[in-house]
Amino acid sequence: MPDKQKIRLAIEEGNYEGAAELIKGYISEPGQYDDTIAIYDAAIGEACGDRKRMWEAIRSGLLKNCRNYELYVMLGNYYLCENMHKSWLCYENALFYCDDMEDRAGIRAMMDQLEREYGIFVNKVAVVILSYNLLEYTKSCIESIRKTTPESAREIIVVDNASEDGSAEWLKKQKDIILVANKENMGFPAGCNQGIRAAGKVSDIFLLNNDTLLAENALFWLRMGLYDKEKNGAAGSMSNYAPYDQSVCGDDATVPGLLDFGRRMNIPEEYPYESRLFLIGFALLIRRPVVDEVGLLDERFSPGQWEDVDYGLRIVLAGYRNVLCKNSFILHYGGQSFGKNEKKSQALIERNQKILNEKWGLEVLSHSPIVKLIQYAQEPEEAPIRILDIGCGCGASLGYAGSLYPNAEVYGVEKNPQAAKVASCMGTVVCGDVEETDLPWGEGFFDYVLMGEILEHLRDPEIVLKKINKCLKTGGHLIASVPNMKHYSVLLPLLLEDRFSYGDGGILNSSHLKLYTGKEVSELLSRNGYTVEWMKYTLAAGEPKGEEARVIRKLAEVTGEPSGTSMLAYQYIIKAAKAREAANT
16 A cells, blocks of 8 residues: 555555644655645644644745645644634635535635624735836736636726726636726826726725736735734735835746746745835735725825825724735736836926825935845744834834734833834834933843944943843843944045045935944943954945955055955944843943
């Protein structure tokens, strides 16, 4: 009898220990663990109450075969004790892949039971696509939706903005498409609003660019993210072409390669979600009640650019979360409409950025960077740590910290009132200048304090460092970044041109009150109760060449620093522990 049949028989007889031993023997050679073995492995985990085993088996199986309906049934069973909406979605996805009529009836019965006994039901998705010419892209996009999503789970609405390439004529012939045909180009925000109005009144809204292709299960995992928590208001995907850290790509950048990358990426992950201030609008899934509460896209941004940033901030201030789903990948060609006329596109970006800033009363993007200093913490993923971000802006880094450490408590200090108001939706935030504000937390409260490019803006950094030190636990850490004034971009103009010019950005930013070398910042921390554990550095874009490189080599020889590292380091990143002496004072 083949080993797989022996495993199956042992499970059917309730001999789970024996089945587990058979699996161990069967997979002793590489490559033997396939989706069928994963089903048996998950069944053992389920029967024995070993949820970790069950989870890992399902994940491994779907990595081998993302269309295996039995694994989605198993995943639905896994979620029954914690999120029945996600169970319902898993059963619906299982039904999509299942060809066995008897099993289909069983899966449908499980969904019916959730609906009847617990009132569990997940809204259909209205996929809203704008088209303006680019018919072949639109066809491919729609075909990818049809191939990867159950018809019962979606409706497709296309708003055609007066295309001249036969798009409207082709769309009219598609029986599964609701067409809104405009006689003039209404732009992106207004066109999306037309599509939302045409959608079913209880349908969730999925705004999708027509120059996209859904990888296998991309929308399924977006919906899983949206329904992971009651307060999740919108969900966004990763892509090969997207700004603000929504971009990821494998080694093969061809269309088949990217879709295969997405297929392997779109599987269960333990912590796949990150709270964001906003999500990029190329593929944005919004829960229907949130649309009803927050409203439509702001048409003052027409013909388009920054309306997605604005909408994300509105969602956050309404008390909901924007969730980036790192296990949902959608291919995005990008730049097919706005990007064709570069000069016109740039002018539009600048105009709408001004509108955005005026509407929100602050420089939105300058208060929204994701500073990833917390990645250097190196704590266990489940660690219940407390993190304080000094100068947290609108709170983007608080969301990132929470995604790395789901059990963490995140806090911030921000002096801009409007930015602090937004950041308060991402964590506990004190509005005030850290130099003038008494920190409300007691001694030894925090495990980590983050200072991303803060020290150079302080009038008296020593007072602030001592104040922060009191808030740190014994053994707690400060992680800071600071620009290096010895970088060759500062040093060479001073030595060769007698020039030391401040400007609007870079190391010699006119807002910087202090300048540090690596040695000086290390001494600063040591004087104020910290033990520097390590210093890393980042490089500027490009490397010195020609005369610059020659001068740096000469200077390195004179100073006895053969590598010239201190002149190449653009920014230092420092991890320092609270010193024992500081803990005892």
